[in-house]
Amino acid sequence: MNNGHRYDAYDRSKSKVYVGEYASKGNALANALAEAVYMTSLERNGDVVKMSSYAPLLANQNHTSWNPNLIYFTNTEITPTVNYYVQQLFSANAGDTYYADAVRFQKGSTPDSLLAASCVKDSKTKTVILKVVNAGSASVAAGIDLSRFGKLSSKATVAVLSGKPQDKNTAQNPSTVSPVNNELSVRKTFTYKAPAYFVSVIRITYGKSD
Structure with a gap:
């Protein structure tokens, strides 16, 4: 880190x-x-x-x-x-163009080194991909600004990994921590909660109707 x-x-x-x-x-x-x-x-x-x-x-x-x-x-x-x-x-969620400042974390007690995010675009699939990481022990709010991308779907898919910092996958319990997939309602600008010990990948299509 x-x-x-x-x-x-x-x-x-x-x-x-x-x-x-x-x-x-x-x-x-x-x-x-x-x-x-x-x-x-x-x-x-x-x-x-x-x-x-x-x-x-x-x-x-x-x-x-x-x-x-x-x-x-x-x-x-x-x-x-x-x-x-x-x-x-x-x-599985790489892009071909990186965009700075699409994600801004709320200032608080969590050190910046424990927080990270990226925003990339996959031009081939017309998808905006956000990765949000909180390796700290406190929940943090992230402000998302996607206004530069024009028309966006109002629904995104999100894959989340989370748990306790000491959690491991073992032969006896190989899926103690594995991705959980859900849907997320999104807008051009919205606030996204990043709980403690958490990484998520959000995929939003652009230039398409829902």
Whole structure:
């Protein structure tokens, strides 16, 4: 989370970046949220950070050489970690254009390093995609301004990951923390509540009727 601004001041005339191996040191929700905060900064700096990949990726549950890993397996079971679901949400909801200042968090007791958001547009599917992350212990309100996008659908889909910071997926309980999908009513400008220990991905179509 302390590396959230790492590439903001990167010299744009220098070589582009491939972040070839990154991970928070653990498989709890708190670790996955730290990674989500970091990945919003990679999206913000997509003109410089052209590629990124999580690592280590796979490990046999009964014979690990290191921790953490993204996916654990045995001869009969596969256990996706909470980190995996965050990676899945981000990879399935990429865009081709980044928009600054579409999300502004209410000022309060939560440190800025624990809050992150991004707004991207997928021109192919005509979708505005918002990612909102709160890795702190207090609920925070976020002001959303989508007035630049013209006609928007009044209904959005939202995928949410949330829980307690120490929550993990295990072979016995592989879905302790996994995405929950819902619908959300939206307008050009609205307030969105981001509870503690929470990441969500909101998809809104533009230029289309409901």
